[in-house]
Amino acid sequence: MARRRARPLRSVTSFARVRQAVRAFKARGLSVAFVPTMGALHAGHLSLIVRAAGSADRVVVSIFVNPLQFGPGEDFRKYPRDFARDRALLARVPADLLFLPRPDEFYPEGFDTRVSVGRIAEPLEGRARPGHFEGVATVVARLLLGVEPDILWLGQKDAQQVAVLGRMIEDLGFPMTLRVGPTVRERDGLALSSRNARLTPAERREAPFLHRALRAGAAELRKSARGVPAARRAMRAVLRKARLGRVDYAEVVDPRTFRPPGAAARTVLLLTAVRFPSARLIDNLPVRLPAAGPGRGRRRA
Numbered sequence: 001m002a003r004r005r006a007r008p009l010r011s012v013t014s015f016a017r018v019r020q021a022v023r024a025f026k027a028r029g030l031s032v033a034f035v036p037t038m039g040a041l042h043a044g045h046l047s048l049i050v051r052a053a054g055s056a057d058r059v060v061v062s063i064f065v066n067p068l069q070f071g072p073g074e075d076f077r078k079y080p081r082d083f084a085r086d087r088a089l090l091a092r093v094p095a096d097l098l099f100l101p102r103p104d105e106f107y108p109e110g111f112d113t114r115v116s117v118g119r120i121a122e123p124l125e126g127r128a129r130p131g132h133f134e135g136v137a138t139v140v141a142r143l144l145l146g147v148e149p150d151i152l153w154l155g156q157k158d159a160q161q162v163a164v165l166g167r168m169i170e171d172l173g174f175p176m177t178l179r180v181g182p183t184v185r186e187r188d189g190l191a192l193s194s195r196n197a198r199l200t201p202a203e204r205r206e207a208p209f210l211h212r213a214l215r216a217g218a219a220e221l222r223k224s225a226r227g228v229p230a231a232r233r234a235m236r237a238v239l240r241k242a243r244l245g246r247v248d249y250a251e252v253v254d255p256r257t258f259r260p261p262g263a264a265a266r267t268v269l270l271l272t273a274v275r276f277p278s279a280r281l282i283d284n285l286p287v288r289l290p291a292a293g294p295g296r297g298r299r300r301a
């Protein structure tokens with residue numbers, strides 16, 4: 001049921017309160033959608049919240065910068081935090097409940113459990129950021145058990161996160177549906193990200209190369225005659241023009257396995273990650289293949 005006007009937003013900081021509020025919604029027969037975030041909100045987050053409001057009667061948003069998903073050399077301390085701005089933005093969208101977990105309740109003294117993620121979390125982001133997906137799965141499992149939503153909304157922007165959490169929800173039997181919102185972009189194609197604010201003007205000029213590279217790869221795949229290796233080459237050729245960024249990866253995978261797509265793949269995912277001095281950026285593009293499929297264009301005698 002779509003609702004256009006924003007409603008008064010209530011904030012809670014404890015698991016007991018969020019559970020109580022969600023159970024009260026459900027006791028009235030209302031369905032609940034949940035959008036977990038790390039704050040520093042932008043139009044990508046807001047579009048997920050609007051979609052969530054279209055999918056359920058009530059929307060819960062969480063803001064929690066989760067230390068577990070940042071590696072030792074990563075940007076946990078520098079991650080942008082602007083709570084006053086976040087609150088103002090949330091007043092414009094149909095969110096009903098803001099959950100701001102307290103770190104001491106989230107990870108009390110003695111907290112010692114991790115959700116172990118499988119093969120889907122190994123390549124790409126998993127390789128570049130050891131321990132990242134285990135941290136993500138642990139925090140999201142804890143949030144889902146606390147919030148008990150009917151629907152979880154995640155962004156396509158973090159495609160491997162969607163795959164890892166989709167697996168977790170299915171494998172562990174979390175009683176909810178996963179929905180995925182498309183990536184919201186700047187006019188020049190740059191995917192919105194809280195980390196974009198940290199880019200220098202020169203880095204910002206090069207940042208759209210990620211999306212440009214994905215589109216170049218997609219164009220090769222659509223030709224089908226040249227296949228996956230040509231798509232990879234096309235992506236890398238565009239990314240080489242980014243002088244300030246170092247390419248972590250530019251790959252084509254099967255979105256269900258995150259492994260190289262097999263001959264039967266109908267949809268593939270192009271992904272790239274580029275490390276600029278001020279921020280590391282990721283982006284991806286799902287592509288539906290033409291009937292011939294990838295890598296099957298080699299001429300046969």
Ligand code: AMP
Binds near residue numbers: 038043192
């Ligand atoms: P984060 O605050 O970065 O953890 O993101 C919270 C949620 O917003 C995740 O499900 C992200 O995938 C999603 N998200 C982040 N950036 C975008 C974007 N540009 N478009 C759509 N969803 C996004």
